[in-house]
Amino acid sequence: xxxxxxxxxxxxxxxxxxxxxxxxxxxxxxxxxxxxxxxxxxxxxxxxxxxxxxxxxxxxxxxxxxxxxxxxxxxxxxxxxxxxxxxxxxxxxxxxxxxxxxxxx
Amino acid sequence: xxxxxxxxxxxxxxxxxxxxxxxxxxxxxxxxxxxxxxxxxxxxxxxxxxxxxxxxxxxxxxxxxxxxxxxxxxxxxxxxxxxxxxxxxxxxxxxxxxxxxxxxxxxxxxxxxxxxxxxxxxxxxxxxxxxxxxxxxxxxxxxxxxxxxxxxxxxxxxxxxxxxxxxxxxxxxxxxxxxxxxxxxxxxxxxxxxxxxxxxxxxxxxxxxxxxxxxxxxxxxxxxxxxxxxxxxxxxxxxxxxxxxxxxxxxxxxxxxxxxxxxxxxxxxxxxxxxxxxxxxxxxxxxxxxxxxxxxxxxxxxxxxxxxxxxxxxxxxxxxxxxxxxxxxxxxxxxxxxxxxxxxxxxxxxxxxxxxxxxxxxxxxxxxxxxxxxxxxxxxx
Numbered sequence: 258x259x260x261x262x263x264x265x266x267x268x269x270x271x272x273x274x275x276x277x278x279x280x281x282x283x284x285x286x287x288x289x290x291x292x293x294x295x296x297x298x299x300x301x302x303x304x305x306x307x308x309x310x311x312x313x314x315x316x317x318x319x320x321x322x323x324x325x326x327x328x329x330x331x332x333x334x335x336x337x338x339x340x341x342x343x344x345x346x347x348x349x350x351x352x353x354x355x356x357x358x359x360x361x362x
Numbered sequence: 363x364x365x366x367x368x369x370x371x372x373x374x375x376x377x378x379x380x381x382x383x384x385x386x387x388x389x390x391x392x393x394x395x396x397x398x399x400x401x402x403x404x405x406x407x408x409x410x411x412x413x414x415x416x417x418x419x420x421x422x423x424x425x426x427x428x429x430x431x432x433x434x435x436x437x438x439x440x441x442x443x444x445x446x447x448x449x450x451x452x453x454x455x456x457x458x459x460x461x462x463x464x465x466x467x468x469x470x471x472x473x474x475x476x477x478x479x480x481x482x483x484x485x486x487x488x489x490x491x492x493x494x495x496x497x498x499x500x501x502x503x504x505x506x507x508x509x510x511x512x513x514x515x516x517x518x519x520x521x522x523x524x525x526x527x528x529x530x531x532x533x534x535x536x537x538x539x540x541x542x543x544x545x546x547x548x549x550x551x552x553x554x555x556x557x558x559x560x561x562x563x564x565x566x567x568x569x570x571x572x573x574x575x576x577x578x579x580x581x582x583x584x585x586x587x588x589x590x591x592x593x594x595x596x597x598x599x600x601x602x603x604x605x606x607x608x609x610x611x612x613x614x615x616x617x618x619x620x621x622x623x624x625x626x627x628x629x630x631x632x633x634x635x636x637x638x639x640x641x642x643x644x645x646x647x648x649x650x651x652x653x654x655x656x657x658x659x660x661x662x663x664x665x666x667x668x669x670x671x672x673x674x675x676x677x678x679x680x681x682x683x684x685x686x687x688x689x690x691x692x693x694x695x696x697x698x699x700x701x702x703x704x705x706x707x708x709x710x711x712x713x714x715x716x717x718x719x720x721x722x723x724x725x726x727x728x729x730x731x732x733x734x735x736x737x738x739x740x741x742x743x
Contacts, residue, residue, distance in 0.1 A: 285476060287426055287452065289376065289377065291376050292376070293367065296375070296379065296426075298426035300427075300454055300476045300477055301476050303479060305379065305426075307367060309367065
């Protein structure tokens, strides 16, 4: 409906996500909290993405302040058993350039 | 998209994802299918200050971008000011234009910003097919604008096509044209809205054409934007990519040139009028509190379509398409893939008329030449 919603979740990353590297949200990404989690919009790629819960939102918003994605997950209260699920979600965000490794040009 | 997320969307969001804002009813063209019956400026259109206030509200609501249209938005004398006002506040602007004001300077300016996207409207891959619908000279105007955008290095602008009975055989040509410009093809559905109500019987794709359109979209879906407007075709089989539901009042709405807020851009009628940005509380209050939007966010039972095996895919189709063809909103779409819409239309009652008609003269049966370089908007706003 007059609405270009790109579901970048369908673009699955082939590469495993490295939880032990430092990551950050792309500076061209805006986040809007929603009852179910959050919406992300990238002004460069003009793609929309979804965070499916508030904990994932907390992970993404603390990424840049933490030494690694794993530390961001810990800070956000992600149980160890759920780490693979969060790593997959972060991999999807990385594949659509919503997040990127810090210090990598 | 997962079912759980779709259900969340059906209940509505904190702010629209897809907000269309028609800045003016003024237009240099007189397309036969114009969904807003545009032509003449309305003297009650929002002032520059009122537009700025709307943009301030959108920024507070964290609306990522606004789809600006019209009429022809670029003929508003404050158009570029409003684009700057929005983008410097982090509200992106995608605007639809027939290209009349996209010269080399404008193209360079547009190409320089991440916060601006441009949709050039073209309804034929060839001049005769396009100009029969959009008017003499409109094909060349659009191509000239595309030339300027490409020369300025604007990558990925949108070539926006309303699919009709006469251009549905040109989809490959449209795609090749978009590729040649390093643009992205965007196909949307013809709705019987505005002057489109009169053009619809002759312009909407036949059942056979709809099937070939669906097959084409399945084959090219990842490369082509559709505004999720063909979800009524998902009843043919696998769902098309995107949000397969009616977003009206849930993720979509329209602000019209006089500040009235409607549930969707294709539903300019008092039945879908949710409020006005000029009322207390502005747009935010309309989005949050409108009883109409609250009702649209209620789960729909599916009505007459509930027992149909296609309902989970097509969701009963497009509310506006049903309304403006005189069909009940809880029944099949006029272009229902099972043909149930045609049957229903044979029994339909009187067809509602749109709320406003700003056509510059009686709806033209044939399009006559109109000057493209003359602003129909008075200099004093």
